[in-house]
Amino acid sequence: MATATTSAxxxxxxxxxxxxxxxxxxxxxxxxxxxxxxxxxxxxxxxxRDWTLDNYKLIFQTDQFVRALINSIGIALIATxxxxxxxxxxxxxxxxxxxxxxxxxxxxxxxxxMFPQVSLVTPLFNIERNIGLFDTWLGLILPYITFALPLAxxxxxxxxxQIPWDLEKAAKMDGATQGEAFRKVIAPLAAPxxxxxxxxxxxxxxxxxxFAISLTSTERSRTxxxxxxxxxxxxxxxxxxxxxxxxxxxxxxxIILFVLFFQRxxxxxxxxxxxKG
Amino acid sequence: xxxxSTTPAASQAAEQQAVPRQRRRRAELSEGKKQERKLGxxxxxxxxxxxxxxxxxxxxxxxxxxxxxYDLKFPQDRQFIWFENYVTVLTNGYWWTAFGVTxxxxxxxxxxxxxLGMGLALIMHRTLVxxxxxxxxxxxxxxxxxxVAAFSWRYAWTPGTGYLANLFAPEGAPLTERASALAIIxxxxxxxxxxxxALLLMAGLALVPDDLLKAASMDxxxxxxxxxxxxxxxxKPAILVALLFRTLDALRVFDNIYVLTNGANETSSVxxxxxxxxxxxxxxxxxxxxxxxxxxxVAIIAFIFVKxxxxxxxxxxxxxxx
Numbered sequence: 001m002a003t004a005t006t007s008a009x010x011x012x013x014x015x016x017x018x019x020x021x022x023x024x025x026x027x028x029x030x031x032x033x034x035x036x037x038x039x040x041x042x043x044x045x046x047x048x049r050d051w052t053l054d055n056y057k058l059i060f061q062t063d064q065f066v067r068a069l070i071n072s073i074g075i076a077l078i079a080t081x082x083x084x085x086x087x088x089x090x091x092x093x094x095x096x097x098x099x100x101x102x103x104x105x106x107x108x109x110x111x112x113x114m115f116p117q118v119s120l121v122t123p124l125f126n127i128e129r130n131i132g133l134f135d136t137w138l139g140l141i142l143p144y145i146t147f148a149l150p151l152a153x154x155x156x157x158x159x160x161x162q163i164p165w166d167l168e169k170a171a172k173m174d175g176a177t178q179g180e181a182f183r184k185v186i187a188p189l190a191a192p193x194x195x196x197x198x199x200x201x202x203x204x205x206x207x208x209x210x211f212a213i214s215l216t217s218t219e220r221s222r223t224x225x226x227x228x229x230x231x232x233x234x235x236x237x238x239x240x241x242x243x244x245x246x247x248x249x250x251x252x253x254x255i256i257l258f259v260l261f262f263q264r265x266x267x268x269x270x271x272x273x274x275x276k277g
Numbered sequence: 278x279x280x281x282s283t284t285p286a287a288s289q290a291a292e293q294q295a296v297p298r299q300r301r302r303r304a305e306l307s308e309g310k311k312q313e314r315k316l317g318x319x320x321x322x323x324x325x326x327x328x329x330x331x332x333x334x335x336x337x338x339x340x341x342x343x344x345x346x347y348d349l350k351f352p353q354d355r356q357f358i359w360f361e362n363y364v365t366v367l368t369n370g371y372w373w374t375a376f377g378v379t380x381x382x383x384x385x386x387x388x389x390x391x392x393l394g395m396g397l398a399l400i401m402h403r404t405l406v407x408x409x410x411x412x413x414x415x416x417x418x419x420x421x422x423x424x425v426a427a428f429s430w431r432y433a434w435t436p437g438t439g440y441l442a443n444l445f446a447p448e449g450a451p452l453t454e455r456a457s458a459l460a461i462i463x464x465x466x467x468x469x470x471x472x473x474x475a476l477l478l479m480a481g482l483a484l485v486p487d488d489l490l491k492a493a494s495m496d497x498x499x500x501x502x503x504x505x506x507x508x509x510x511x512x513k514p515a516i517l518v519a520l521l522f523r524t525l526d527a528l529r530v531f532d533n534i535y536v537l538t539n540g541a542n543e544t545s546s547v548x549x550x551x552x553x554x555x556x557x558x559x560x561x562x563x564x565x566x567x568x569x570x571x572x573x574x575v576a577i578i579a580f581i582f583v584k585x586x587x588x589x590x591x592x593x594x595x596x597x598x599x
Contacts (some may be wrong), residue, residue, distance in 0.1 A: 001564070002560055007395070008405060009405050009465060011404050011406075012403075012404045012405045012406050012445060013402050013407065013588065014402075015404065015408050016400065016404055016406065016407045016410065016411045017576070019397060019411050019414060019415060020410065020411065022416040022419050022468075023414040023415055023418055023472070024414060024417065026418075026426055026427075026429040026430060026500070027417060027421065027562065028316035028428050028430060028470065029432070029440065030429040030432070031431055033429075033432055033438075035573040041397040041438065042438045043371030044437065044438060044439060044440055045441075046440045047442070064423070079469060081378060083521045086323045086324040086327065087324060088543045089320040089321070089323065089324065090320060090321045093316070093320035093321050094321070095318060097311075097313050097317040097320075098313060098317070099313060099314040099315075099316075099318060099319075100308075100314065100315075100517065101317075102317065102321075103316070105321050105324075106324055107325075108325065108328060108329070111579075112328050112577050113522075114521075114525040114575065115332060115521075115572075115575070116525075116548070116566065116572055116575045117529060117531050118529065118531065118548040118551050118552060118571055119335065119336060119339065119551075119568040119569070119571050119572040119575075120331075120332065120335050120336070120339075120557050120568070121551070121552060121555060121564075121568070122342070122551065122561060122564040122565045122567075122568045123330075123335035123336065123338045123342065123565065124335050124556060125337065125561075126338075126561055130394065131386055142327070142331055143329075143331055145327055146327055146328050146332060149324050149327065149328055150328075159558065182283060184585060188390040203420050204392040205397070206422065207422050209422075209423060209425060209532045209535070210531050210532070210548070210552070211426050213535075213552075213556075214555065214556060222476065224285065224422075225422050225423075225425075225532075228422075228424055228425075228428065229424065229536065230534065241432060241438065243426060245428070245432070248422075248424075248425040248428055248429070251422055251425060252421055252422065252425055255417070255420040255421055255422070256420075258415065259413055259416040259417055259420055260413060263412050263413045266416055266420075267412055267416070267476060267479075270419075270473070270476045270477070271476055271477070271480035271483070272480070
């Protein structure tokens with residue numbers, strides 16, 4: 001194992017290939033379905049015999065999908081921004097300051113990370129109906145922030161603990177003002193952690209299905225994962241398979257981009273946040 | 278950003294005040310401490326407030342609703358009935374079937390994921406070629422929207438459309454038979470979450486010192502001995518954290534079942550029947566009862582984990598590390 005012999009390389013190469021195939025097949029399959037023409041949709045072939053973009057043209061012509069996409073993007077971005085700001089403040093306090101109640105906060109956020117979300121669906125459904133938040137963006141943003149906060153706090157405080165805060169003091173001794181010390185020393189060191197956290201939180205919000213189908217009822221706030229399940233049997237689609245596949249591919253694109261460009265950061269964020277606390 | 282920009286200043290000031298003058302002026306030290314506390318609370322307050330308002334209040338409200346007969350189809354029948362809803366749910370066959378299905382999915386998928394996740398973690402950590410490629414592809418199942426993956430599996434197993442439908446039986450429709458449908462649900466869960474398990478385990482693997490492995494190898498330890506005697510003990514905390522997170526996550530299984538079978542043929546999980554009771558049945562009383570029961574189940578399992586593994590729990594390790 002110590003020296004990289006050819007046979008060891010081949011062995012690892014083979015294992016790598018197994019992982020890559022296992023991970024990609026379902027993604028390639030749904031992409032393949034989305035490019036199939038209606039007659040060939042049910043031929044069961046893994047690779048399309050006839051390629052077409054009709055499914056994509058179709059979904060972008062329907063309000064049902066376009067509205068849902070706007071809802072998804074808007075809700076996920078707003079929830080991410082708020083969760084990251086609140087999480088940054090809390091994580092800074094947890095990693096840098098000493099105050100009673102700190103371990104309580106860490107404990108509470110851990111509890112929420114494990115909380116069964118379905119337990120909130122019934123009460124939130126009724127509360128939101130009564131105060132007019134049902135089927136609004138805010139009605140989804142609030143639970144998303146709540147469940148994203150533990151993730152944000154854990155990941156960020158792990159990152160913040162690695163920042164050499166003495167540098168700030170050193171910068172001030174060298175004559176930098178407080179603002180400069182923050183802007184030129186601390187902010188650049190903290191930015192990667194905040195950015196990574198934002199990606200993880202966005203993926204979480206983008207992914208949610210349970211809240212999205214329970215707390216919405218119309219196109220006003222229904223996100224794509226929820227809208228997908230209503231494509232089934234909708235009158236404007238004769239056979240929804242192609243449309244669902246195309247919509248599924250569209251909402252997978254941002255995930256693929258994140259993973260391609262920020263693989264290192266996502267891995268670092270998940271491993272440091274979850275285990276090192 | 279403006280808040281974070283002032284915080285280092287305040288805490289720094291607090292420290293500068295506190296440290297050099299410690300001996301001479303006790304009053305000022307406590308002043309600095311007080312400021313630090315206040316700042317800590319101030320910074321944590323918004324996050325804590327949101328988390329408590331959106332979870333604690335609804336769960337208490339849920340308990341209150343669970344003590345009432347409350348069906349939105351018959352709102353005039355609303356009535357306080359103590360624990361009658363609990364009797365109704367706990368003596369109901371559907372509830373226990375769903376409970377069994379949830380436990381089965383949880384136990385099988387977490388067990389398989391632990392083994393596969395360990396393998397994947399070893400590959401991602403030690404591979405000699407294409408490490409970036411493996412890690413990137415492994416992150417795709419983690420990041421992909423569960424519903425999207427579930428549709429992919431559904432079409433793959435649908436007769437006529439899918440490439441997998443005739444894999445085991447030429448005429449079968451795997452998603453319409455209970456055993457095979459459950460197997461497919463478990464497969465979909467495993468595919469989606471093995472990478473997450475593997476990442477948590479990889480964090481543990483990174484803590485295993487290379488020197489220790491080399492020494493064991495020189496002493497003639499086989500690969501298996503190095504794995505069980507050196508790696509596993511060092512990784513134990515990471516393994517427990519991964520198991521805890523995944524178990525509690527698996528108990529929530531919903532998306533895959535909703536898309537793959539919609540609960541047909543007794544494949545509903547507890548989350549599915551709670552959802553159905555609410556959205557299809559509009560029965561807030563029964564739905565809330567199920568919410569409370571699921572919450573209690575999760576709380577008990579989490580408690581057992583933390584009791585069994587003590588300091589290995591994430592909350593505890595936070596304190597132990599200081």
